Amino acid sequence: DSGVTQTPKHLITATGQRVTLRCSPRSGDLSVYWYQQSLDQGLQFLIQYYNGEERAKGNILERFSAQQFPDLHSELNLSSLELGDSALYFCASSDPVGNEQFFGPGTRLTVL
Amino acid sequence: EDQVTQSPEALRLQEGESSSLNCSYTVSGLRGLFWYRQDPGKGPEFLFTLYSAGEEKEKERLKATLTKKESFLHITAPKPEDSATYLCAVQGDTGGFKTIFGAGTRLFVKA
Numbered sequence: 001d002s003g004v005t006q007t008p009k010h011l012i013t014a015t016g017q018r019v020t021l022r023c024s025p026r027s028g029d030l031s032v033y034w035y036q037q038s039l040d041q042g043l044q045f046l047i048q049y050y051n052g053e054e055r056a057k058g059n060i061l062e063r064f065s066a067q068q069f070p071d072l073h074s075e076l077n078l079s080s081l082e083l084g085d086s087a088l089y090f091c092a093s094s095d096p097v098g099n100e101q102f103f104g105p106g107t108r109l110t111v112l
Numbered sequence: 113e114d115q116v117t118q119s120p121e122a123l124r125l126q127e128g129e130s131s132s133l134n135c136s137y138t139v140s141g142l143r144g145l146f147w148y149r150q151d152p153g154k155g156p157e158f159l160f161t162l163y164s165a166g167e168e169k170e171k172e173r174l175k176a177t178l179t180k181k182e183s184f185l186h187i188t189a190p191k192p193e194d195s196a197t198y199l200c201a202v203q204g205d206t207g208g209f210k211t212i213f214g215a216g217t218r219l220f221v222k223a
Binding site: 002004031033035042043044045048050055056057058088090092094098099100101102103104105106 | 144146153154155156157158161199201203208209210211212213214215216
């Protein structure tokens with residue numbers, strides 16, 4: 001158990017809908033990272049937050065947005081969902097130095 | 113653009129048959145190179161961080177090494193429980209902690 005929690009574990013929705021994925025980092029970690037993992041794309045970095053502020057951005061689609069709240073939990077919002085958004089979404093957290101990321105169990109999103 | 117390429121895509125070994133996995137990278141100023149292990153349907157699990165060429169780290173049957181262009185993960189006398197996907201990742205010294213992962217090497221160890 002990495003200490004990172006993600007909810008929900010599974011999510012099934014339809015094209016065009018909007019969903020919110022939630023992540024709670026390990027106690028004491030200020031950084032949160034979001035990744036998308038699909039079979040043909042591997043693990044893709046989406047975005048990093050540090051203590052509530054956006055610090056790094058990957059190839060995150062404009063339909064996707066994230067935020068980190070004062071209690072350090074983070075949410076990833078996915079809107080206007082397409083079939084291609086079906087994937088595993090992982091959250092990770094790290095200490096301020098960022099050398100070691102602890103990954104959550106992931107949320108499996110299926111868009112029908 | 114930062115890039116990570118891992119080879120081979122898949123590797124099948126007999127128990128006890130040592131081998132190496134390769135990770136080639138290009139990054140504008142290496143902040144760190146990371147190795148993770150991932151089991152099917154689970155989140156990656158951290159193994160090592162390497163910071164500069166010549167550095168080596170070991171953990172049980174695994175040893176990671178780093179040069180200016182690539183890293184190797186050496187697996188000595190593997191066991192079936194070492195079967196997993198091994199991921200390599202890099203962080204450059206710009207853009208926060210943006211982490212670029214390779215596609216991974218799927219390792220199968222047969223008893």
